[in-house]
Amino acid sequence: MQLYNTLSAKERAELIDKAGKNRLTLSFYKYAKIGNPHLFRDHLFITWNALDVLGRIYVAHEGINGQLSLPADRFNEFKSHLDSITFLKNIRLNIAVEQYNKSFLKLKVKVREKIVADGLNDDTFDVTNKGIHVGAKQFNNLIEDEKTVLVDMRNHYESEIGHFKNAVTPDVDTFRESLDIIEADLKDYKEDKNLVMYCTGGIRCEKASAYFKHKGFKNVYQLEGGIIEYTRQINDENLENKFLGQNFVFDDRRAERISEDVIANCHQCGNPFDEHTNCANEACHLLFIQCNDCKKEMDNCCSTKCKEINALPYQEQKELRKGQGNSNDIFKKGRADHLPYKKDLRNIFESFKPSS
Numbered sequence: 071m072q073l074y075n076t077l078s079a080k081e082r083a084e085l086i087d088k089a090g091k092n093r094l095t096l097s098f099y100k101y102a103k104i105g106n107p108h109l110f111r112d113h114l115f116i117t118w119n120a121l122d123v124l125g126r127i128y129v130a131h132e133g134i135n136g137q138l139s140l141p142a143d144r145f146n147e148f149k150s151h152l153d154s155i156t157f158l159k160n161i162r163l164n165i166a167v168e169q170y171n172k173s174f175l176k177l178k179v180k181v182r183e184k185i186v187a188d189g190l191n192d193d194t195f196d197v198t199n200k201g202i203h204v205g206a207k208q209f210n211n212l213i214e215d216e217k218t219v220l221v222d223m224r225n226h227y228e229s230e231i232g233h234f235k236n237a238v239t240p241d242v243d244t245f246r247e248s249l250d251i252i253e254a255d256l257k258d259y260k261e262d263k264n265l266v267m268y269c270t271g272g273i274r275c276e277k278a279s280a281y282f283k284h285k286g287f288k289n290v291y292q293l294e295g296g297i298i299e300y301t302r303q304i305n306d307e308n309l310e311n312k313f314l315g316q317n318f319v320f321d322d323r324r325a326e327r328i329s330e331d332v333i334a335n336c337h338q339c340g341n342p343f344d345e346h347t348n349c350a351n352e353a354c355h356l357l358f359i360q361c362n363d364c365k366k367e368m369d370n371c372c373s374t375k376c377k378e379i380n381a382l383p384y385q386e387q388k389e390l391r392k393g394q395g396n397s398n399d400i401f402k403k404g405r406a407d408h409l410p411y412k413k414d415l416r417n418i419f420e421s422f423k424p425s426s
Contacts, residue, residue, distance in 0.1 A: 073115055079175035082124070086171050092142045095166035095173040095321065097298070099185065099273040101133040101197070102157040107181045115179045121148055124174040126320070128182045132192070134158075135185035135273055137320060139173045164271045164298040167317070167326040174321055188277050189246035194284075201267070201279030201290035206303035209266070209293050210312055218264040221252055223274045224318070227357060227403040230413050231325060231334045231344040232297075232315030234268065243403065245274050253285050260286045268293035268300075270317065301328055316344055336361035337409040338368065351376035353391045357403040358412070373408050 077085070086093070104110050107129045114127065118138075125138025140148055152158045166173070204212060213220045213234065222229045222239045225248075229239035242248045256265065265287045267275045275292035283290050293300055297317045304311050315333045316325040324346050334344040336359055343361040350370040358372055371377040379387060405412065 073112055075176045075178075077176075082175045083172055086175075089141075091171075092169070093139045093171045093173075094142045094145055095137075095139040095169055095323070097137040097164045097166075097271050098161050099133065099135040099271065099276070100157060100161055101185075101276060104129065104131055104133065107131055111179050111181050115177065117151055118148070118179070119177055121151075123148065124177050126174065127177075127179045128185045129179065130182045130185050133185050137174075138177075139171075139321075162295060162299070164295055165302070166319070166323075167298065167301050167328065168323060170321075170323045173323050186273055186277065187244065187246060188249070188274075188281075190249070190277065190281060195281060196284065197277060197280045199280050199283055200276060201265075201283065201292045203294040204266075204291050205294055206300045206309055207307065209268075209291075209300065210310060212264060212266050212291060213312065215264060217262065218266050219256060219259060220266045220268075221256075223248060223267050223269040223278055225403070226413070227346070228270070228318035231346070231359070232313065232317050232328060233333075235312050235314060237268075243405075245278075249278060249281060253282065256287075261288055264289045264291060266291045266293075268296060270296045270319065271298050272296040297328065298326075301326075318346075334359055334413070335411050336364055337412045338364040338372075340411040349373075349376050351380045352387065353379065356406055358406070358409055372406060 111129045114129070121140060121144050123138050123140045125136060127134065127136040127138060149163075152161060212218050213236065220234060220237045222233050222237045223245065225243055225245070226239070226241050229237070233239055240248045240251050242251065256263070259265075265282060267278060267290075269275050272292065272295050275296070279290045279292045297313060300313065301311075301317070303309065311329055313328045314331040315329060316327050318325050325344070332342045332344050335341060336343040338360060341361055341363075343359055345359065346357055347360045347365065347370060349356040349358070349372040351372075354372060354376050356372045360368070360370070360372070369377050369380060371380055379390060382390075
């Protein structure tokens with residue numbers, strides 16, 4: 071019984087090219103009580119591996135969070151399998167705005183303590199007492215209301231390349247950091263303001279809305295299906311698009327363009343640009359924004375030092391990496407001090423003054 075990948079990413083990419091089939095990239099989540107996540111994980115892997123599903127799926131006692139791709143011609147089989155699972159029947163699937171056959175190159179189904187690392191003790195509040203879900207049309211109306219505080223629940227590197235007009239974008243590296251910051255900085259507006267939240271596909275807002283209601287916010291709303299579903303609705307219903315730039319995604323596409331606005335800058339030269347890359351030096355691998363000119367000049371590296379290391383023979387690079395490990399100090403996202411034009415968000419709430 072195969073419960074792991076037998077092909078490398080390179081081998082899988084070659085098979086995808088050879089197959090010549092279009093693939094669909096999609097995501098979904100569901101909070102539900104799963105008694106035996108390990109058994110459920112194995113069932114999903116066996117079934118989805120047979121359907122040529124690739125992606126990153128987290129399973130926990132509290133539910134499932136999936137981002138994946140599969141051959142378009144096997145979508146109905148995949149949907150039928152989801153519908154055969156009671157708590158996943160008729161679940162909303164967020165189909166990617168932009169499709170790319172190699173968005174994922176391995177199937178990873180992992181058992182986690184939580185499907186999103188929120189750092190919360192769920193026993194201390196009612197996680198089912200969530201905020202009001204709103205579609206694109208109501209969301210557009212809400213965020214034009216002077217009584218609304220619009221908050222981006224994503225991380226700084228996500229909101230840097232794209233966000234809604236007039237949104238508060240906390241300067242955080244992780245979701246769990248944002249919760250206490252938002253609660254503290256908006257404590258004076260719990261009674262009389264609309265707290266409206268959004269994220270990529272809706273999962274972060276699902277838990278955050280219940281948490282903020284527990285903290286005393288009276289009027290809590292969340293964008294149903296996140297930015298992905300919002301984009302589908304504005305296109306289908308011919309609504310005004312109030313999102314600027316690109317929507318950051320956690321696969322090999324890195325982003326989906328929602329509007330033609332470019333609101334970010336190359337971290338090396340400062341010119342308008344909004345596409346992330348990873349430093350080619352494997353000992354660094356920093357995620358940062360680099361324009362095509364800088365990419366060419368710096369050989370896809372974030373610094374002169376990394377460029378020099380990347381030019382060394384592979385074995386020498388391996389020797390230099392020995393003992394370093396893959397710590398959080400290495401895999402930062404756009405935070406390196408040597409990037410002269412990295413965005414300095416600081417405490418963006420300081421400049422946010424909701425009207426009385």
